[in-house]
Amino acid sequence: MxxxxxxxxxxxxxxxxxxxxxxxxxxxxxxxxxxxxxxxxxxxxxxxxxxxxxxxxxxxxxxxRPNIKRGNISDQEEDLILRLHKLLGNRWSLIAGRLPGRTDNEIKNYWNSHLSKKIKQNEKQTRMQEPVLENSKVSEREEPLHKASEEGSSKRDDEYSTSCFNGDSSLFDLYNKEPLELEWMSHFFETDEIWLNLA
DNA sequence: AAGTATACCAACCGCGAGCGC
DNA sequence: GGCGCTCGCGGTTGGTATACT
Missing domain, CATH: 1.10.10.60 (Homeodomain-like)
Incomplete structure (x- = not known):
């Protein structure tokens, strides 16, 4: 048209x-x-x-717009962006909808300037280590990505190993979450059409 | 100190969908 | 159903700041 x-x-x-x-x-x-x-x-x-x-x-x-949050994307938010991107792809508005106060443009920019590089770096590292780490745990293969984020911790490594980089079926495995973290994550699980459609 | 490269991010662009007439 | 208008989305560009040589 x-x-x-x-x-x-x-x-x-x-x-x-x-x-x-x-x-x-x-x-x-x-x-x-x-x-x-x-x-x-x-x-x-x-x-x-x-x-x-x-x-x-x-x-x-x-x-x-009121309630806009700017800058300082936290580790938790970054984590969530990674998970959601894995699930939804470049659907920035949907991802932003799960991050209160964040805009699609900000998330898109953050992805393009930070996370896409981390992932590329990670993939590169993975390819280099693949033969050696053939039978090792996923979290070990992903380590370079977390190190790049400075504040990477063993807890975060565990989360990645059970969700983000371990196949969609386990994407939201919250088995080991702290209560506080689950509360934060509840934003993410509010009923919404997209989640119903994805179910 | 000056020039160059890189990173970051605000803003723009093109497109498709929805809606009312 | 066709048309015009509006909205929203994702990709891209371009300006500025910072890092590097």
């Missing part, structure tokens, strides 16, 4: 582009507060910031 150019694409000549200013943020936030986060084209017009609707939506979703 052919798209109307004005609705899907921001004209390079007619709108502001690049980094957002504090003033633009403020104006956008005000308009969204009044009219809600919808009809982005109208929101953009009302805000009078000369940005396209798409750009406004992105800015709102990734920065201005």
């Amino acid at each position: 052919p798209m109307a150019p004005t609705s899907t694409k921001c004209s390079k000549k007619e709108v502001n582009r690049g980094a957002w200013t504090a003033e633009e943020d403020q104006k956008l936030a005000q308009v969204v507060e009044i009219h809600g986060p919808k009809r982005w084209k109208a929101v953009a017009a009302k805000a009078g910031i000369n940005r396209c609707g798409k750009s406004c939506r992105l800015r709102w979703m990734n920065y201005l």
